[in-house]
Amino acid sequence: MRLFIALDIDEAIRNRIARFLEGVRGFAPEARWVREESLHVTLKFIGEKPAEFVTSLKNLISNLPLPPFPINFRGFGFFPTPKSPRVFWAGIQAGPELQRLAAAADNATAQLGVPTEQHPFSPHLTLARKSGASGSPHRDQADHPNKAFQRLQERLAAMPALDFGTMTAREFFLYQSQLSRTGSRYTKLERFALSEEARAAADPHNS
Secondary structure, eight states: OEEEEEEOOOHHHHHHHHHHHHHHGGGSTTSEEOOGGGOOEEEEEEEEOOHHHHHHHHHHHTTOOOOOEEEEEEEEEEEEETTEEEEEEEEEEEOHHHHHHHHHHHHHHHTTTOOOOSSOOOOEEEEEEOTTOOOOSSOOTTOOOOOTTHHHHHHHHTSOOOEEEEEEEOEEEEEEEEOOTTOOEEEEEEEEEOOHHHHHHHOGGGO
8 A cells, every 4th residue: 555644634725725726727737736635735655555554553643642733824836946846836834733743753654664754844735746747845866947837937926925724733644545547546544633632731831
């Protein structure tokens, strides 16, 4: 199974992004646009693992001492640079809790033999990729100046600042990714709740 850990996004935010994508897809028709039902915030890509890996991971991260936290989806950008764009993304603003959650996912999977991340966590919401290109936010030897998103960039420059709204992350999921001719399909295998008790325990006013 091809696995990853991610946050889902609220339906209201998903709908706002869907309406936005409907209005701008035509400015980069050759790009691979993400289907709105597939939108998620990746915390840790795991890769191909056997079924028993799921049980082991569940035992490790079922009770992380992390509280719910707010996430705002606003702004946009291009990886790795606007002049050499491979990925068009929406920005994410969140407190240190998001970084801690990603680090916890990285540490838990490392205990099961998954390599730890070599780059800092870069939270974003992928909206489109240059056809045939990697979705990685980091520079690649194949990166070079291109005009894959030039018309889209010009359109975005004339638009007001993007703000898709704020949600409270209360849970995260282990997903399975299945590749097909029409794109990847994502299935939730396990749900992990963020605990209000963790917030209370961290609040010095409760002591």
